[in-house]
Amino acid sequence: MTYCVAMLLDTGMVFLSDSRTAAGVDQISTFRKTTVFERPGDRVMVLQSAGNLAITQAVTSALRESLESGDTQPNLFNCRNMFEAAQCVGEGLRAAWRRDADALKQFAVEFNASLILGGQIRGEAPRLFSIYSAGNFIEATAETSYFQIGESKYGKPIIDRVVRRSSSLNEAAKAALVSMDSTIRSNLSVGLPLDLVMVKRDHLQVARHVSIDEDNAYFASIRRRWSEALREVFAQLPEPDWLRSPAPAAQREESRTASG
Amino acid sequence: MTYCVAMLLDTGMVFLSDSRTAAGVDQISTFRKTTVFERPGDRVMVLQSAGNLAITQAVTSALRESLESGDTQPNLFNCRNMFEAAQCVGEGLRAAWRRDADALKQFAVEFNASLILGGQIRGEAPRLFSIYSAGNFIEATAETSYFQIGESKYGKPIIDRVVRRSSSLNEAAKAALVSMDSTIRSNLSVGLPLDLVMVKRDHLQVARHVSIDEDNAYFASIRRRWSEALREVFAQLPEPDWLRSPAPAAQREESRTASG
Structure with missing residues (x-):
């Protein structure tokens, strides 16, 4: 499993992915799921992937090779806008599908x-796209500040609570890391190291690409502080007094109770 | 969709379920997913259900009817221990499967x-069981303080962080409600009213069964306070300084970057 999140903000973009790939519990490896395509001053793109690693590696590999092929096919460096770039990625997926889908089907492996x-x-x-297995895609609009792929649910609530288009790059990176922390705690198949990429609007190059492992002091510190603070905040929330006051008869009857 | 969570503590048990049933976005209704079977002084059981409502209602209904049938089949009021009670529920599921599975298959509806x-x-x-579609089940052991069914992921991280076997009933109820809040915010198909049931160890009856809707002052208050406190705690976490310090060349090279 994988967890990737990408955020589109007024001031730029933040991308975070884990690097664990599990093909069964006894076959766990580290593979980077983030690839940067960059021509400083002209364009910068970040691609994150989840799902079948053989498929996503094939797509990423083909996208990189097409940059050097010299032919006139659209690629990520000659496309005119991000919509065309998303089409290139979608086409890459469809090419992989045409090549592999029949064989995968024979082994009951889902594409x-x-x-x-x-x-x-x-x-x-800056523009942000979420691209599906079929090669079709959706684009983040003004109401959408992030996309997630992979094991997305554990880490969604905190992003919904704190990330807005107006959040700073640093706030967004912090939120992405807290979201990743919740996911790592709940799902063994999401793991370190993490790839964090920050892109400033109109700088047309990666502002920072950090590899985060157990030794990263900042990540270790916010994991610990977030965990402590959550427990503190939780302890400070008032407790219900339902056990002290007797239940009114009407309330009991609302429920379906079988008494013998 | 549904979200139910049940917690087994040193001092008793807490059960929380929502009541939304969605059969497509234009067919949303309220159905209780919690049923209490109680013979005060002798036994108390709480059953929560998720999945196909027609199946779970059929099972619950058959379990209630069997209490009054007077025959010698095991039922929830004559069984000798909770393991047998879980077997009764499992058998109920298997009876529903024998009756309905073929017909459902014709309509491509999963059992x-x-x-x-x-x-x-x-x-x-007190004992706690999680019962699967096939009628088989697992029991919570000393290391397990809770089970969830339905839309469980959004609300799992907070429970993992704060609930232990040693938590009080009030703390557990609070944690269940915070967990439900995160779930409701992230999934439209989980909704109010909620059913909260608290059972004290060795009291052999329901201590409190509360129906919680929009007007419940306690739930409204912890939702608001939790949300505010999370945002505050998040704001107080230090921000990364990765944008200030230049990236060391070595770190950049770790990532797979295509430059043109």
């Missing part, structure tokens, strides 16, 4: 891959 | 039902 592509090409605002 | 049964019979400690 399962989802990707997030975000970035900025000179002349456009 | 999907999961149940939680918790309670105490005089002479035993």
Whole structure:
């Protein structure tokens, strides 16, 4: 399993992914799920992947090779806007499907891959896309500040509570890391190291790409402080007094109770 | 969708369920998912259900009818321990499967039902079971303080952080409600009113059964305070300084970057 989250903010973008790949509990490995495509001053794109690793690696590999092929097919470096870039990725998925889907079917393996592509090409605002196995995709609009792929549910509530388009890059990175922490605690198949990429709007290059492992002092500190603070806040919430006051008869009858 | 959580503590048990049933976005109704089976002084059991409502209602209904049938089949009031009670529920699911599974298959409807049964019979400690569609089940052991069914992921991290076997009934009820709040915020198909049942160890009857809707002052207050406190705690966490310090070259190279 994988957890990736990408955030689109007024001031740029933040991407965070884990690196654990599990093909059964006794076959756990580390694979990076973030790839950066960058031509500083002209364009910067970040691709995150979840799902079948053989498929997503094939797609990423083909996208990288197409940059150097010299042919006239659209690729991530010659496309004119991010919508075309998302189409390139979608086409990459469809090519993998045409090549592999029949063989996978013989082994009852689902063709399962989802990707997030975000970035900025000179002349456009930053844009963010979520690309499905079928190669179709959706784009984040003004109401959408983030996309997630993979094991997304454990880490969603905190993002919903704190991230807005107006959040700073640092706030968003912090939220992404807290969200990842909740996910790692709940799902063994999501694990360190993490890839964090921060992109400033209109800088057209990666502002920072950090690899975060157990030794990362900042991540260790916010994990510990968040955990302590949550427990404190929880302890400070008032407790219900339902056990002290007797239940009114009407309330008891609302429920379906079988008494003998 | 549904979210139910049941907690087994040193001092008793806490059960919380929502009441939303969605059969498509334009067919949303309120159905209680908690049923209490109680013979005060002798036994108390709480059954929670998730999955196909027609199946779980059929099972619950058959379990209630069997109490009054007067035949010698094991039922929830004549069984000798909670393990047998869980077997009764499992058998109920299997009877529903024998009756309905073929017909459901014709309509490509999955036979999907999961149940939680918790309670105490005089002479035993309180016990908690999670019962699967096939009628088989697992029991909470000393390391397990809770089971969830339905839409469980959004609300899992907070329970993992704060609930232990040694938590009080009030703390557990509070944790269940915070967990439900996170779930309701993230999944439209989980909704009010909630059913909260608290059972004190060795009291062999329900201590309190509360129906919680929008007007419940306690739930409204902890939702608001939790949300405010989370945002505050989050704001107080230090921000990363990765954008200030330049990235060391070595760190950049760790990632797979395609540059043009």
